[in-house]
Amino acid sequence: MNRRQFLASASAALLAAGLAFNSASAAEAIPGFDDAAAKGVPVLVHVTAPWCEVCQAQKPVVARLLGTSDFKTMKEFDVDFDSQKSILRKLRVQSQSTMVLFKNGKEIDRSVGVSDPARIEAFLRKAL
Numbered sequence: 001m002n003r004r005q006f007l008a009s010a011s012a013a014l015l016a017a018g019l020a021f022n023s024a025s026a027a028e029a030i031p032g033f034d035d036a037a038a039k040g041v042p043v044l045v046h047v048t049a050p051w052c053e054v055c056q057a058q059k060p061v062v063a064r065l066l067g068t069s070d071f072k073t074m075k076e077f078d079v080d081f082d083s084q085k086s087i088l089r090k091l092r093v094q095s096q097s098t099m100v101l102f103k104n105g106k107e108i109d110r111s112v113g114v115s116d117p118a119r120i121e122a123f124l125r126k127a128l
C-alpha cells in the first residue's frame with residue numbers, strides 16, 4: 001500500500017470513527033468558518049504547502065471549479081501546512097494536499113493527494 005492510499009484510508013477511518021472536525025472548534029480555528037457554516041454554504045478547507053507539487057497541481061483545478069456557477073456558493077479556506085499547526089491538529093490532518101469538505105458545518109468527506117480534475121470535481125460535488 002502506498003503512502004497516499006494509507007493516508008486516505010486512515011483519514012476515512014477517523015471520519016468513520018466519529019472523530020470528525022466539528023463546527024464549534026472550527027469557529028476557533030479558522031476565521032470565517034463559523035459564518036459560512038451558519039449560512040449553510042458548502043465549505044472546502046484546503047491544506048497546502050508552497051513546496052508541495054500535488055498542492056500546486058490542485059490549486060488551479062480548485063480555483064477553476066469554484067469560479068463556475070455550479071460551485072458559486074462554496075467557500076474555500078486555505079490552511080498552510082507549515083505555519084498553521086493548531087488548525088491541522090483540530091482537523092486531524094497529517095498531510096499537505098488534504099481537502100476537507102463540510103456541509104452545514106459538519107465534515108462530510110476528505111481527500112488526500114488527489115490532483116485529477118475529474119476526481120476533485122466529483123469530491124466537491126458531494127457538498128452541493
